[in-house]
Amino acid sequence: MLSLKTDVASLAFYGLLLLPLLYVLRKYTTSSPSQPSATENSNELTGSKEEEKPKTIMSAANTSLQPPKDDEFTPERLKDYDGSQPGKPIYVAIKGTIFDVTAKVEMYGPGKSYNIFAGKDGSRGLGMSSLKPEDAVPDYSTLDENDMKVLDDWHSFFSKRYNIVGRVVDPNLSEAVRNMNNLQLKS
Numbered sequence: 001m002l003s004l005k006t007d008v009a010s011l012a013f014y015g016l017l018l019l020p021l022l023y024v025l026r027k028y029t030t031s032s033p034s035q036p037s038a039t040e041n042s043n044e045l046t047g048s049k050e051e052e053k054p055k056t057i058m059s060a061a062n063t064s065l066q067p068p069k070d071d072e073f074t075p076e077r078l079k080d081y082d083g084s085q086p087g088k089p090i091y092v093a094i095k096g097t098i099f100d101v102t103a104k105v106e107m108y109g110p111g112k113s114y115n116i117f118a119g120k121d122g123s124r125g126l127g128m129s130s131l132k133p134e135d136a137v138p139d140y141s142t143l144d145e146n147d148m149k150v151l152d153d154w155h156s157f158f159s160k161r162y163n164i165v166g167r168v169v170d171p172n173l174s175e176a177v178r179n180m181n182n183l184q185l186k187s
């Protein structure tokens, strides 16, 4: 009888000790997901009027883009726009679409991180997330499904930020890639 009482007492004692631990565990296991959806916006819960900022380190989209141009550029002509000629715009081509990235000379200018993509179509390297010169080529038909998706995401990223100044006409590209580029233009 006495031992039963002691057991109940020690159970209650240890149970009380466990309570704070359970509280902490619950707090950390039921916190909100890292990417809240529109309906799970924490502002709705708190009633805060503050705008939820998008969780990205990428620059914001450009809201005043010009209508896209359809000028034709050979790879040779496109090379003039690699940032090496002072006063000339800087162009980057993705899947044959040429974007004017002059506003980001600090990234695409000579000697800068992404100059490898300037004055050319370096689609394969963009898809592979590679900055190697040998990968910055226009033929992206070698990419696997995941890298193809990465490349498409870059095309969409650039489309929202930079003016389209034309398209690459490259007779040396395989017909398959030229067809894919044309499809991209129409989408």
Ligand code: HEM
Pocket (backbone or CB within 6 Å): 057, 058, 059, 060, 101, 104, 107, 114, 125, 126, 127, 128, 129, 130, 131
């Ligand atoms: C340690 C690795 C890297 C870091 C820390 C990094 C960092 C960044 C940051 C912060 C931006 C945003 C710039 C902005 O939007 O203002 C950016 C943009 C970009 N990154 Fe990287 N990056 C890395 C590797 C790469 C690699 C391997 C590639 C190759 C494809 C790449 C290609 C790009 C491109 C094309 C942009 C878009 C620049 C623009 O026009 O705004 N990055 N990077």
